[in-house]
Amino acid sequence: MNIGRAASRLLSTMYRDSGTNLASLSPAQIKTWLDSFDTVLTDCDGVIWVDNEPLSHATDVINKFIDNGKKLFFVTNNSTKTRPEFVTKAVNLGFNVGVDNIISTAYLAAQYLKAKKFNKKVYVIGTTGITRELEAVGIEHIGVGPDNLQGTLVDAVHGFSPDPEVGAVIVGFDEHFSFVKMMKAATYLNDPEVIFIGTNTDERFPLPDRVIPGTGSIVNAVTTCTERPPTVMGKPNKYICDILEQQYKVNPERTLMIGDRCNTDILLGKNCGFQTLLVETGIHKAEDVAKFAQSDDPETRKLVPDVYSGMLGDLLPYL
Ligand SMILES: [Mg+2]
Structure with missing residues (x-):
């Protein structure tokens, strides 16, 4: 599926060099944006949970993405767990995922x-x-x-x-x-x-x-x-994209990467040609995004997400 021309135009006007605050968009713009991807990659710690506590409404958002037919992957740099061990943790916290939804560095x-x-x-x-x-x-x-x-x-x-x-x-x-x-x-x-x-x-x-x-x-x-x-192997290196494209037939243009850390999660998205969303429940916040956006160094400006929001749960009313 190709991104529609209207949606593409909207996205190019929506995405500012300094990142777009989700709260500044109208419900119709948010819906068009959500329709512009069919694969969602998300970091785990600081986005969907912190240690063993799920973040507010994160389970609802992830499960809605899956119910709405999006391909969903948890992408984690943690090498200490196997994929089945990640699934056990995720399922215990209420996420409707299986082994094929997990991409870990191991x-x-x-x-x-x-x-x-x-x-x-x-x-x-x-x-x-x-x-x-x-x-x-x-x-x-x-x-x-x-x-x-x-x-x-x-x-x-x-x-x-x-x-x-x-x-x-x-x-x-x-x-x-x-x-x-x-x-x-x-x-x-x-x-x-x-x-x-x-x-x-x-x-x-x-x-x-x-x-x-x-x-x-x-x-x-x-x-x-x-x-x-x-x-x-891990974020922000491009090897993950090769696996996603070859084994899961993922189209980078219609993929959203969600993370809480700009120099791993958001940079992975930029390195792979994905759309990017920063949530402020972990490492980086809107103030950091503003600083990255003002940098003279093009490498630092790559850390600016397309969209940022307080938390993943902010998407729930639009799903
Ligand atoms: Mg994280």
Whole structure:
């Protein structure tokens, strides 16, 4: 289905360089906008839930999208859960979704290797979220779980016999990340034939009085030691679009990306040619959008969403 000319004209006048506040649109404009996409991608944390609490009316909006026949995908950079584990959480919170509605970085990493007809072993810095997705596509793996220095550093280095079957290294979130794991990953990656995948590059999880290092911190540590860049699966990298177009026949022009973070969610939308909606229930707010819009740097201006609104539930009256 092509976007109608009238709708296309409306959208081009609606979208301002500084982003359009949903509240500034008439109900008719909002309806036309909602009709201009048939695929909805949404980030999870900060958009539909925060930790284990669904955000106000987010379940109603998501379930309405599905009832109205939109293709819907939760797109998450979290690599610690498999897709079935995400479904369990989502269903418990009232979302009518199944495995095919979830795109996670662990799933993307497994699909990436499957598409390459990869038939060796993967050294994994990560959790069972990654290894179970690898098992689902029949790929062997080693490395998951604690692996700390036993004895001296010299013992650890000389006691390590690299597995000649390893043909890829995946780095995701790993609370057991250690010097020994970094040494092993970098040793495998010293062979330029070995594939290097990072699940995502989120720097950290901010809490009010603590900082939890995010996957990006671990990926960057390995990258520094390896001296070559990984292929990154997560937002804002374009790899997700390839999977969506090839496996799910998604048309980027008729796709809306919803997120709470401009440098991952909104930038993914821009990188893939999707329409974008920022909701202010997570990281970035209207003030940030205004700042991005005023920047002289075109890369920063890419962080401006097409539309922004206080919360996802604001769409409910129009669905
Ligand atoms: Mg988020």
